[in-house]
Amino acid sequence: MSEFVNVIGSFADEEESVHAIEELRHSGIGAVHAFAPFPSEKIQEAMAQPKSPVRACVLAGGITGALSGFALTIGLSMLWPHYVGGKPIVSIPPFVIIAFELMILFGALSGLAGLLFFGRLPQFDPIPGYSARFGSDRFGVVVRCADGEAQRAETMLRQSGAEQVEREAG
Amino acid sequence: MADALKPTYEDIDRAVMRTLEPPGLGYWLGVGFLATIVLLAIGAWTRQIYEGLGVTGLTQPTMWAIYITNFVFWVGIAHSGTLISAILFLFRTRWRTAVYRAAETMTGFAVITAGLFPLIHLGRSWFFYWLLPYPNERGLQPDFRSPLVWDAFAVSTYLTVSWTFLLVGLIPDVAAAREKSSGWRRQLYTVFALGWRGSDEQWRHFSTVYLLMAGLATPLVISVHSVVSWDFAMAQLPGWHSTIFAPYFVAGAIFSGCAMVMTLLIPMRKLLHLENEITAWHFDNLAKIVLLTSLVVSYAYITESFMTWYSADPFEITTFNMRYWGPYGPLFWLMVFCNCVVPLFLFSPRIRVNLKALFVISIFVNIGMWLERFVIIAGSLTTNFMPSQWAFYHPSLTEITITAGSFAWFLMLFTLFCRVFPIVSMTEVKEGISWLRQALVESYKKAA
Numbered sequence: 261m262s263e264f265v266n267v268i269g270s271f272a273d274e275e276e277s278v279h280a281i282e283e284l285r286h287s288g289i290g291a292v293h294a295f296a297p298f299p300s301e302k303i304q305e306a307m308a309q310p311k312s313p314v315r316a317c318v319l320a321g322g323i324t325g326a327l328s329g330f331a332l333t334i335g336l337s338m339l340w341p342h343y344v345g346g347k348p349i350v351s352i353p354p355f356v357i358i359a360f361e362l363m364i365l366f367g368a369l370s371g372l373a374g375l376l377f378f379g380r381l382p383q384f385d386p387i388p389g390y391s392a393r394f395g396s397d398r399f400g401v402v403v404r405c406a407d408g409e410a411q412r413a414e415t416m417l418r419q420s421g422a423e424q425v426e427r428e429a430g
Numbered sequence: 431m432a433d434a435l436k437p438t439y440e441d442i443d444r445a446v447m448r449t450l451e452p453p454g455l456g457y458w459l460g461v462g463f464l465a466t467i468v469l470l471a472i473g474a475w476t477r478q479i480y481e482g483l484g485v486t487g488l489t490q491p492t493m494w495a496i497y498i499t500n501f502v503f504w505v506g507i508a509h510s511g512t513l514i515s516a517i518l519f520l521f522r523t524r525w526r527t528a529v530y531r532a533a534e535t536m537t538g539f540a541v542i543t544a545g546l547f548p549l550i551h552l553g554r555s556w557f558f559y560w561l562l563p564y565p566n567e568r569g570l571q572p573d574f575r576s577p578l579v580w581d582a583f584a585v586s587t588y589l590t591v592s593w594t595f596l597l598v599g600l601i602p603d604v605a606a607a608r609e610k611s612s613g614w615r616r617q618l619y620t621v622f623a624l625g626w627r628g629s630d631e632q633w634r635h636f637s638t639v640y641l642l643m644a645g646l647a648t649p650l651v652i653s654v655h656s657v658v659s660w661d662f663a664m665a666q667l668p669g670w671h672s673t674i675f676a677p678y679f680v681a682g683a684i685f686s687g688c689a690m691v692m693t694l695l696i697p698m699r700k701l702l703h704l705e706n707e708i709t710a711w712h713f714d715n716l717a718k719i720v721l722l723t724s725l726v727v728s729y730a731y732i733t734e735s736f737m738t739w740y741s742a743d744p745f746e747i748t749t750f751n752m753r754y755w756g757p758y759g760p761l762f763w764l765m766v767f768c769n770c771v772v773p774l775f776l777f778s779p780r781i782r783v784n785l786k787a788l789f790v791i792s793i794f795v796n797i798g799m800w801l802e803r804f805v806i807i808a809g810s811l812t813t814n815f816m817p818s819q820w821a822f823y824h825p826s827l828t829e830i831t832i833t834a835g836s837f838a839w840f841l842m843l844f845t846l847f848c849r850v851f852p853i854v855s856m857t858e859v860k861e862g863i864s865w866l867r868q869a870l871v872e873s874y875k876k877a878a
Contacts, residue, residue, distance in 0.1 A: 298861040312638035333574040340571040379635040383625035392609035397439035
């Protein structure tokens with residue numbers, strides 16, 4: 261049974277890290293993941309990630325919020341009818357304002373919940389291959405591969421411009 | 431010089447992390463001074479609760495005055511923070527990256543400050559929850575057709591969403607700060623970073639949620655000040671009952687908020703040594719927004735007056751005559767000077783990059799926009815439909831102390847935040863580092 265290792269390349273340049281990701285993914289050597297100090301669209305494209313499911317959370321939250329707003333205003337107005345100035349008890353135009361605000365509120369909070377859930381936050385266990393510099397001024401490319409492929413992965417990372425390559429037990 | 435003009439990622443981290451170093455005695459003296467004013471205001475509020483609203487200058491028919499003026503002023507201040515952080519994000523505006531965190535922080539604290547005023551104004555502050563819909567046995571529910579209830583929903587949503595947006599945006603930055611800190615700061619950043627590591631998977635969800643939150647915050651910010659304006663416009667009172675109020679208030683909010691951003695950023699940039707991160711380019715663009723919104727506000731003043739004249743409504747015309755020439759007339763003309771005349775200096779490109787001039791102009795705008803709310807709120811109430819009821823309002827010492835306390839409270843919270851959390855977004859400045867380099871070159875050219 262072969263052992264697995266994480267081969268970690270550290271890049272000063274975003275373009276070089278993108279190149280490394282593309283090369284490693286193309287080679288099929290192992291699972292690739294990356295770290296970046298900012299949201300790099302180039303890295304996200306190179307990783308060919310699907311769209312985040314957080315979008316659905318925000319949509320569902322927004323719809324729930326709007327419906328809750330109408331349910332709250334219409335329901336309570338009918339339960340406790342209060343006649344003011346001849347206005348109808350169920351006055352849709354002003355209720356739209358409450359529904360709108362609750363749509364935004366629920367949408368935003370659902371987005372936060374989606375980020376925490378899908379981003380697996382809070383997460384205090386270490387992520388393989390992470391280094392403190394990847395949050396600051398370096399881009400990290402990590403490939404988890406069989407021990408026998410590690411040398412090849414290292415070479416690919418170096419050829420792409422990695423200034424430092426390390427191995428870590430996978 | 432070459433290095434200063436071409437900052438690296440590491441330089442940005444270093445500059446921002448320097449702002450998180452323990453501050454000196456001067457800082458604490460400043461915070462202590464602000465805290466003293468806050469304590470005085472708390473004392474004044476306590477007295478008001480004990481004695482009742484009689485300690486204020488409120489008198490029939492002017493039952494809304496300085497407290498509501500402060501409420502509208504602070505909600506307005508909050509708006510430009512969301513404009514810069516959310517709306518300009520959606521437009522991919524390049525200059526926002528270095529200034530949006532400060533603006534967003536300003537928003538968070540301005541909404542908190544604004545939220546205090548309805549409570550203070552209530553007199554019996556402990557009954558604030560009567561505005562909230564909750565199951566009860568008293569046969570009472572808030573009237574959802576009332577603008578005051580819309581306001582409770584709008585402002586509390588705005589408070590929640592703006593703080594959520596701020597704290598989500600902070601996650602990658604506090605994670606970066608966590609790696610470079612020790613002691614209690616490291617523990618604090620570890621908690622706020624939620625274990626963020628900046629993996630591609632985390633960024634994928636973060637980018638999506640950030641974009642969507644910006645998309646939600648954009649209509650929210652417009653709705654909130656529209657709802658605030660409807661607190662007035664829905665009433666039949668001359669001087670308030672106008673369809674122009676929503677866009678007029680939103681433009682005024684962005685105008686005053688951007689001025690407040692400049693008031694805060696100019697000293698902050700100097701005191702925290704962020705000259706290479708927040709450049710003349712950023713101020714130039716902020717000043718352009720102030721100029722544009724000043725022109726919109728001036729146009730609104732003219733339209734409002736024109737509509738009053740064109741309506742031939744004697745009550746409206748009387749209210750406006752009193753606004754121009756009555757006891758509050760000098761405040762109205764001072765407002766016009768501050769909001770319509772002084773910002774015209776910003777047509778000059780040289781003034782737009784002269785920070786001393788910008789600071790002075792921003793103070794004028796802050797004063798002018800506070801006066802605008804006072805003139806609309808208290809001024810319109812004093813001259814209602816029945817001249818026999820007219821009575822002019824004069825603020826009491828209690829109200830003045832609480833108002834001064836709100837400014838001190840806001841500045842104190844902002845000052846404390848600046849030294850605890852990264853006030854410039856390292857993440858976004860790095861993302862747009864090429865724009866910053868270009869801006870620095872431009873700034874040096876302008877200085878030369």
